[in-house]
Amino acid sequence: MFVIDTFLHRLKRGRETMAYPKGPAPALPDRHGGSLRVDGAKCVEGCDACVAVCAPQAIVRPGAGGIALDLGRCIFCAECVQACPAGAITQTGDHRMAARRREDLVLGAPGQEEVRLAAALDDKLRRLFGRSLRLRQVSAGGSGAEEADLNVLGTIGWDLGRFGIQFVASPRHADGLVITGPASRNMELALRKTWEAVPEPKIVIAVGAEAISGGVFAGHPQVHAGAASVVPVDLFIPGWPPHPLTILDGLLRLLGRLEEDRRDRDPQGHGALGQERPVN
Amino acid sequence: MSTLNATEFALLDNVAGLDWAEVPECTGPELVRRTAAELARGGRLCAWFGVPEPAGTRIVAVLAFDADNTLAVARSVPLNVGYPALTLEHAGAHLFERELWEQHAIRPEGHPWLKPVRRTDEAGTAPSMGEFFRVEGREVHEVAVGPVHAGIIEPGHFRFQCAGEEVLHLEIALGYQHRGIEEALTGGPHPLTASQMEVVAGDVSIAHATAHAMLVEALAGSEPPLRAQWLRAVALELERLANHTGDLGALANDVAFLPTSAACGKIRGDFLNLTALVCGNRFGRGLVRPGGCRHDLEPARIAQLGDRLKSAMAEAERASAWLWDAATVRARFEDVGTVHAAQAAELGLVGPAARACGLVRDVRYTHPAGWHRLAQMPVAVWPGGDVFARARVRWLEVQRSGEFLGEQLSAGPEGPVREKLPGLLPDRLAVALVEGWRGEVCHVALTDSAGRFRRYKIVDPSFHNWTGLALALRGQAISDFPVCNKSFNLSYCGFDL
Numbered sequence A: 001m002f003v004i005d006t007f008l009h010r011l012k013r014g015r016e017t018m019a020y021p022k023g024p025a026p027a028l029p030d031r032h033g034g035s036l037r038v039d040g041a042k043c044v045e046g047c048d049a050c051v052a053v054c055a056p057q058a059i060v061r062p063g064a065g066g067i068a069l070d071l072g073r074c075i076f077c078a079e080c081v082q083a084c085p086a087g088a089i090t091q092t093g094d095h096r097m098a099a100r101r102r103e104d105l106v107l108g109a110p111g112q113e114e115v116r117l118a119a120a121l122d123d124k125l126r127r128l129f130g131r132s133l134r135l136r137q138v139s140a141g142g143s144g145a146e147e148a149d150l151n152v153l154g155t156i157g158w159d160l161g162r163f164g165i166q167f168v169a170s171p172r173h174a175d176g177l178v179i180t181g182p183a184s185r186n187m188e189l190a191l192r193k194t195w196e197a198v199p200e201p202k203i204v205i206a207v208g209a210e211a212i213s214g215g216v217f218a219g220h221p222q223v224h225a226g227a228a229s230v231v232p233v234d235l236f237i238p239g240w241p242p243h244p245l246t247i248l249d250g251l252l253r254l255l256g257r258l259e260e261d262r263r264d265r266d267p268q269g270h271g272a273l274g275q276e277r278p279v280n
Numbered sequence B: 001m002s003t004l005n006a007t008e009f010a011l012l013d014n015v016a017g018l019d020w021a022e023v024p025e026c027t028g029p030e031l032v033r034r035t036a037a038e039l040a041r042g043g044r045l046c047a048w049f050g051v052p053e054p055a056g057t058r059i060v061a062v063l064a065f066d067a068d069n070t071l072a073v074a075r076s077v078p079l080n081v082g083y084p085a086l087t088l089e090h091a092g093a094h095l096f097e098r099e100l101w102e103q104h105a106i107r108p109e110g111h112p113w114l115k116p117v118r119r120t121d122e123a124g125t126a127p128s129m130g131e132f133f134r135v136e137g138r139e140v141h142e143v144a145v146g147p148v149h150a151g152i153i154e155p156g157h158f159r160f161q162c163a164g165e166e167v168l169h170l171e172i173a174l175g176y177q178h179r180g181i182e183e184a185l186t187g188g189p190h191p192l193t194a195s196q197m198e199v200v201a202g203d204v205s206i207a208h209a210t211a212h213a214m215l216v217e218a219l220a221g222s223e224p225p226l227r228a229q230w231l232r233a234v235a236l237e238l239e240r241l242a243n244h245t246g247d248l249g250a251l252a253n254d255v256a257f258l259p260t261s262a263a264c265g266k267i268r269g270d271f272l273n274l275t276a277l278v279c280g281n282r283f284g285r286g287l288v289r290p291g292g293c294r295h296d297l298e299p300a301r302i303a304q305l306g307d308r309l310k311s312a313m314a315e316a317e318r319a320s321a322w323l324w325d326a327a328t329v330r331a332r333f334e335d336v337g338t339v340h341a342a343q344a345a346e347l348g349l350v351g352p353a354a355r356a357c358g359l360v361r362d363v364r365y366t367h368p369a370g371w372h373r374l375a376q377m378p379v380a381v382w383p384g385g386d387v388f389a390r391a392r393v394r395w396l397e398v399q400r401s402g403e404f405l406g407e408q409l410s411a412g413p414e415g416p417v418r419e420k421l422p423g424l425l426p427d428r429l430a431v432a433l434v435e436g437w438r439g440e441v442c443h444v445a446l447t448d449s450a451g452r453f454r455r456y457k458i459v460d461p462s463f464h465n466w467t468g469l470a471l472a473l474r475g476q477a478i479s480d481f482p483v484c485n486k487s488f489n490l491s492y493c494g495f496d497l
């Protein structure tokens, strides 16, 4: 009889929600590689090996200086890592990649070897959303995978609800939008209307390479160059698609709910320091 | 053995190519007549699309004869205006002909419902603003849903004509996800092409990437190393396991049966993580490339895959057993959203939706290519055509994929996983079918005199099956739409391209 069986099963399994963020983050798959790091100082004069192998043209070489690698356009194929003769591009294994400003995703300049991780919302918004954030998801040319991994955050292993974050059915009930896809032209009107229907103050989160920059469809006349072409974006979460851990990190970072924000990741003081309450 | 008239159609195997000049040619009306005749004899329409030329647009017809394990192609002379619609005799052609008209302005004369498939009439509008079929009557009301839905899901517009709770007619307007994938392929393959194939439908990355890779290999006149073919077959079943398990959980959720829903949500993630163990990406992106695969599996990784697969399968077994055990679930699944076998055959449904009507349609079995020539899988069918049957077929396939992987994981042939691919042959046509978890993924390509893509056609299984969902809703309570929709779980972006 399933009723008894399900109860026994639950008792036996116990709590299946991961300890993170109180405990350590689950490990990324070993072949995932995590975020990228660009040591511009190591870059070899006259070389353009990485530019040549980067299919989505995430890397450019603007003149004499080193390269500029746009993590917002990157599909994490690691071809550049293998191609670089100087070891200037490396995988960090770090799941954290979310940034508040588009330019913070561009790596290579001195002091910008790695992503400048997202700062928390300002105090006022954090007081409003910090312990209760309702989001409406809009797929605007999303591939179904980004959407799937947003759904995953609601499953028992991740349990997004424990942070007070919830996906809701109506934009009128939402504090913000989570957008996937490059913003296809056929979705432009619906995306704009959905955004307008969210009451102020509101936030917008772009998830995945397509939503950040158009990704592998950048330049197609049928799409825009990402969500920011249609509405203002407050948080960019790179990945192709982003690992659920990367998305969760981005959301918690935005709400200032990560203990490790106290660690000095951000030389320019963008990180959310102090005023931290422990999660749950 | 074939019942085909080989002078009217050129016959070819799945993942084989032939010279464009060898594809038999006839007038537009004659192509319709020949195609209709073969469809009436049990053929299946895989693709019907235009190839633009200076003198006009040629129609290319690709048919499958499942019982004969063969494919057939034919083409028309260049057309400029119109031709008598195939849809009048075979309803399953209706979207193909609308698409042909939309893309090339070739009018299928007499088509009963000629409107765009993806395009909007002018900039700044949306597919939901087009014309919709209306049922008139004092008691009839219209319900419009979407494009933005109540969950984390892709956009599409559903227009219901209802009398009270009962749905008289459902019309589905898609196109919101159109990203111009086919158009961008002309002149390819480009550096980004293989990656774009992985997001035609992002939850079917392996199937689409494999169809593309096999097609390019066929056009290059080569075959990838056997180990790559094996690895692709392994990844294909992992993709099926994750999605079918997720669907069972989602179906359970739609009838408020939370034990299975909660468990399957997690197990689905476990399967996705197996794909990530193979290539680092939970959706298999970056694994399959023309010429082979970008990763190999070392013995320790295979052992770990096997172990984790076993425990995930045991959990899936248990979570689904609750589902079949619960009378409340059966009551909500049985006789809901029924598509009859005759309707499924007429519409050309594919994948689990077709097999849930008892139709033996499975490319792995009827048109084996790659590793499936060496390792067969039985076809899972179930009669009934209702939500229950579609759920049941998924479960049977989960079991079979698990068994297949259990046997095959340790049976990989030795050798490299990737070889350098020669250039593509000029003026060739090739067809590649792959059985993705939603059904038949069909890629067709024609090269030009320089060996570049002159035309590339993608038919996602959803292109065949959305009409099946519309039919399933006829006479159904509108409140059953979510569970019916979930039982098909079709791709919006795969349709929209």
Ligand code: SF4
Binding pocket: A053, A054, A055, A056, A057, A058, A059, A069, A073, A074, A075, A076, A077, A078, A079, A080, A081
């Ligand atoms: S890892 Fe990113 S930056 Fe490097 S080649 Fe691939 S897409 Fe380009």
Ligand code: SF4
Binding pocket: A042, A043, A044, A047, A048, A049, A050, A051, A067, A083, A084, A085, A086, A087, A088, A089
């Ligand atoms: S491959 Fe390495 S050395 Fe060459 S341009 Fe790129 S980062 Fe610089």
